[in-house]
Amino acid sequence: MQKKLALYILVLLIALIIIAISALFIGVYNFNEPVIVHLKSLFSFEEIVKSSDTYVLYDLRLPRIVLAILVGSGLSVTGTCLQGIFKNPLASPDLIGITSGSILFAAITIVIGAYIRPFIPEVLHYFMLSIMAFIGAIITITFVYRISTKNGNTNISILLLSGVAITALCGAGTGLLTYLSTEEELRNLTFWTLGSLAGANWYNISILSVVIVISFIFLIPKGKTLNALMLGEKNAAHLGIDIEKSKKQIIILSALLVGTIVSFSGTIGFVGLIIPYILRLVFKSNYNFILPLSALLGAILVIVADTISRTAVAPSEIPIGILTAFMGAPVFISILLRYKKNLG
Amino acid sequence: MIVAKNINYGHKSHKILDQVDFAGEEGKLIAILGPNGAGKTSLLNYLANEVEMKKNFTFFKDKLYKDWKSKDLAQHKSKFSQHQQSDIPLTVKDIVLMGRYPYFNQIPEETDWDAIDFWMKKLEVNHLREREYVHLSGGEKQRVHLARVFVQLENTIDKKLVFLDEPLNNLDIAHQFKILQTVKEFTTKGNTAITILHDLNLAAQFSDEVVLMSNGKIVLHDQPTEVFKEEIIKEVYQFPCKIVDNPITKHPYIIFG
Numbered sequence: 312m313q314k315k316l317a318l319y320i321l322v323l324l325i326a327l328i329i330i331a332i333s334a335l336f337i338g339v340y341n342f343n344e345p346v347i348v349h350l351k352s353l354f355s356f357e358e359i360v361k362s363s364d365t366y367v368l369y370d371l372r373l374p375r376i377v378l379a380i381l382v383g384s385g386l387s388v389t390g391t392c393l394q395g396i397f398k399n400p401l402a403s404p405d406l407i408g409i410t411s412g413s414i415l416f417a418a419i420t421i422v423i424g425a426y427i428r429p430f431i432p433e434v435l436h437y438f439m440l441s442i443m444a445f446i447g448a449i450i451t452i453t454f455v456y457r458i459s460t461k462n463g464n465t466n467i468s469i470l471l472l473s474g475v476a477i478t479a480l481c482g483a484g485t486g487l488l489t490y491l492s493t494e495e496e497l498r499n500l501t502f503w504t505l506g507s508l509a510g511a512n513w514y515n516i517s518i519l520s521v522v523i524v525i526s527f528i529f530l531i532p533k534g535k536t537l538n539a540l541m542l543g544e545k546n547a548a549h550l551g552i553d554i555e556k557s558k559k560q561i562i563i564l565s566a567l568l569v570g571t572i573v574s575f576s577g578t579i580g581f582v583g584l585i586i587p588y589i590l591r592l593v594f595k596s597n598y599n600f601i602l603p604l605s606a607l608l609g610a611i612l613v614i615v616a617d618t619i620s621r622t623a624v625a626p627s628e629i630p631i632g633i634l635t636a637f638m639g640a641p642v643f644i645s646i647l648l649r650y651k652k653n654l655g
Numbered sequence: 656m657i658v659a660k661n662i663n664y665g666h667k668s669h670k671i672l673d674q675v676d677f678a679g680e681e682g683k684l685i686a687i688l689g690p691n692g693a694g695k696t697s698l699l700n701y702l703a704n705e706v707e708m709k710k711n712f713t714f715f716k717d718k719l720y721k722d723w724k725s726k727d728l729a730q731h732k733s734k735f736s737q738h739q740q741s742d743i744p745l746t747v748k749d750i751v752l753m754g755r756y757p758y759f760n761q762i763p764e765e766t767d768w769d770a771i772d773f774w775m776k777k778l779e780v781n782h783l784r785e786r787e788y789v790h791l792s793g794g795e796k797q798r799v800h801l802a803r804v805f806v807q808l809e810n811t812i813d814k815k816l817v818f819l820d821e822p823l824n825n826l827d828i829a830h831q832f833k834i835l836q837t838v839k840e841f842t843t844k845g846n847t848a849i850t851i852l853h854d855l856n857l858a859a860q861f862s863d864e865v866v867l868m869s870n871g872k873i874v875l876h877d878q879p880t881e882v883f884k885e886e887i888i889k890e891v892y893q894f895p896c897k898i899v900d901n902p903i904t905k906h907p908y909i910i911f912g
Contacts, residue, residue, distance in 0.1 A: 535756050541743045542753065545705050546736055550807065551729030551757040595787070596744040599761075 316600055323607035330611055331376050334618045339625040340367045378511035379617045380610040381519045382576050385526070385568045387609025390583020391590075391602055392530055392561045395537030397465045400591065400646055403583035404569045407455050407470055408477030409448045410580070413573040414503050415481040416447025418488045425493070437515050437575070441522075445570030451477050452566050463544035463554075503577035506632030508617050515575040522571045526564040527606065533557060534599035541596065578632050579616075581639020582609055588642045612638075656681045656814060656847055659713040662701055671697045673871040679849055679864075681814045684842045686858040687851045688882075689868035690892050695851045696737060696820055698868065702849065703734045703818040715816065729757035733807040737820040737851075739800050747783045747791070747799050751775060754806030770809035771802075777837060778802045779830070793825035801834065805841070817841065819850035823857070835861045859883055859906045867891060883907035 336346050342364050349368065390403040397407075404410050420443040428436065455477060459470035485504070502510070536557045539547035544554050572579075586609045587601055594600040613631075616638075620631040657679045664672040672694050679685050679702075687695045700706060702713055704720045711720055715732065723731075733754070743750060748771070755767040775781040778798045783791060788799065801822060808815045819838070823831045831854070838848045839861055852858045858865060858879065865882040867875045869891045875882050885898050894911055901908040 532761060534761075535753075538745070538749070539753055539756060541740060541745070542750075543736070543740055546734075546739075548705075548725075549703070549729065549732075549734045550753060551726040553725055591744070595746065595749070597746075597749055 316603070319600070319604055320607065323604060323611070327380070327607055327611050327614075330614055331380065334376050334379075334614050335368060335372050337618055338367075338372065338622060342367075374511040374513060374516055375508050375617065376614060377516050378508050378519070378576065379613045381516065381523050382508065382572050382579060383582060383609040383611070383613030384606040385519070385523050385572050385609075386579065386582040387586035387605040387612070388527065388530055388602065389565045389568045391587045391598070391605045392533065392537070392565055393583070394587055395533070395540060395598055396558055396561050397460075397467070397470060398540060399465065399467045399470070400588060401467065401471060401584070401643070403581070403587075404448075404565065405578065405580040406584065406643075407452075407474035408481070409452050409455070409566065409569050410573055410578050411478040411481035411485075412447040412451030413444035413570045414447070414578065415484045415488075416570075417444040417503060417574045418485045419443065422488045422492050434514055437518055440574040441518060441571040443570075444574035445567050447481075448566035448570040448573070449563065451481070452562055456562065502630075503573070504632075505630030506577035506579040506635070507620075507628070507630055508576050508579075508613075509621075509628065510575060519571055519575060522567055526568050529560050530564055531602055531606065533561065534597075534602050537598035537602070538596075576631075579613065579635050580632055581635045581642070582612060585635070585639050585642050586612060588646065657702060657713065657715050657816060657849075659702060662698070664697055664701060664706065670871050672701065675871070675873055677702065677866070677873070677876070679816075679847055681847050682842055682845050683847050683863040684839055684861060685847070685849045685864045685866060686862035687849065687866045687868060688853075688855060688858055689874075693868040694871040695868055697871075698866075698873075699734075699818055699820055699849065699851055703732070704728075705734075716814070726757050729807065730810055730812060731808075732816040732818070733804045734818040735801060735804040735820060735822055737824070739796060741789070741796065743788050745788055747780060747786050747788055748775075750788055750799055751780075751803045751806055754803040754809075757807065758810075770806050774802045774806045774809065778805070779833070794827065794830065797822070797825050798830065798834075805837075808841075808846070813845060815846045817846070817848045819848060821851050821853065823852065823854065831857065855883065855888070855909045856901075856906075859909065860901070860904055880907060883909060 332350075336342070336349070342349065344364055349364065386404065393402040393404065393407070394400055417440055420440050424436075424439065455470060455473050458473045459465050536547070536552050539550050539552050540554070548554055586605045590601040590604055590608065594604070616631050616634045620629045620634055623629055657677075659677050662672050662675040662677070663670070675698060677698065687699065689695050701711065704711060704713065713720060715723070720728070751771050751774070752763060752767070755763055755770060759767055772781070775784065778801055780795065780798045780802055783795060783799070788796065791799065804817060808817060817838075822834055826834065835857060838850065842848050842863070862879055864876065865879050866873055867882050867887070874891055875887065883898055885896060888896050888898070888909060896912070897910045899908050899910065900906075
């Protein structure tokens, strides 16, 4: 069985690499050299390529694809982990309000930060933004958890409704800031509400990589814990699992991931809902399988969505958040329909 | 093996356990009996370390629970709870495998699979291995969790302890007997089982000691022959009964009504 897991990981990894490389060469720009030459140079490190080609490949598309991989895997692992601790397939960072909390805090940083921005170096901008978004995420997730969980049991209606309430509140806050902001800030703010990977650069990629590596070291091996939680917290404790510690780790790291991701790419909604849903169709809720696989499948989904977003109506772009929402909403509805079936 | 003194446990002003003392020795099958609301489950939960660690002064193998490493503890004792989740979206095998979580990190080893095979066959759930748990009947689910609880104690450690809260719910007569025989076999190897039962005759037949509870107190903790006396049982259950000798096993046999 574990051999099968290794096989699935390998298959998805190969798929991810193929899709990432293909996405690198899909777009409006016409290359001077044929694709095969670039591919050769990619693997032989020879610099034979004309400069405008390399610019498009390595300064525009590559960062964007790397960011897509990081964002996709981060969001879907977060969704999977949250579903594990809330014991419900609907818990995902956007539906329970965490994303909107981070956006509000990021918006505050942008509008207020405009005054101090000229005085600090660019790397710190990204740091500030992600730290503030993280703070917004941690506040909302703690609030939502406190309000919807009693003695380890989560009431899913309260969870989702408090998500709605938080989203409304944070949306109002963000709206107010939009109203107060200057035109350039405004463009930044709409970018967040619809999501985009166009802001990819090596600064935010390096910050996000560090966050992802640290979080995944703790989160990916949590399969056993999340499986055991399905027995109920007390029974899980009898299996020698430190529930409180694991929950704290998951909540803090999820907030860190969502905060950082949102501050760099805005709301790319539903990724944390779609990916675990697809994997559950095949692997039931066995988190030993769906945790590592969600990291890979999430990356694939976001690369594909981003490639569509920048090519479908070229030279303009469809915001990627719109695409993922088109995929996510039907998933949301089909999960609801399953509840209806259980009503009898 | 397990000692707890002066247990007080309550919910708001209502006392659920009132100055209870309990001690259990190794190699015994101890049955906890009593009418509804007597505090049986609360006592079992307390002894099994489900009550806040800091307030729990149970000594298990001469050590307070808080001084144990949680993984070690999970290899020495396990618990079967009365209410099991009925909607776990996993295959049966994945649920039984959870019993081995204290033993492996990411990848189960050969010994883990052997333990699972052994107990799934023993509790007659091996044919359900690949089935989805949610589609099983109540009795089958019950046996799956019992398998998980025993799989957890499949190791070379001496003197293990299993807690069972009404393990016979939903089971047919044959399986009720088979489970108790399995528990008995477990205790004859020097392990201890503390189990809540409702069937007094099964308790009389299988247990080494009986703990009779009423209103948050232990009325009697003794051998079955000492506990199963007409006046005691009548008083505790507030219901008329006759006690005779079981013609086959010679254990006390209780007839209510």
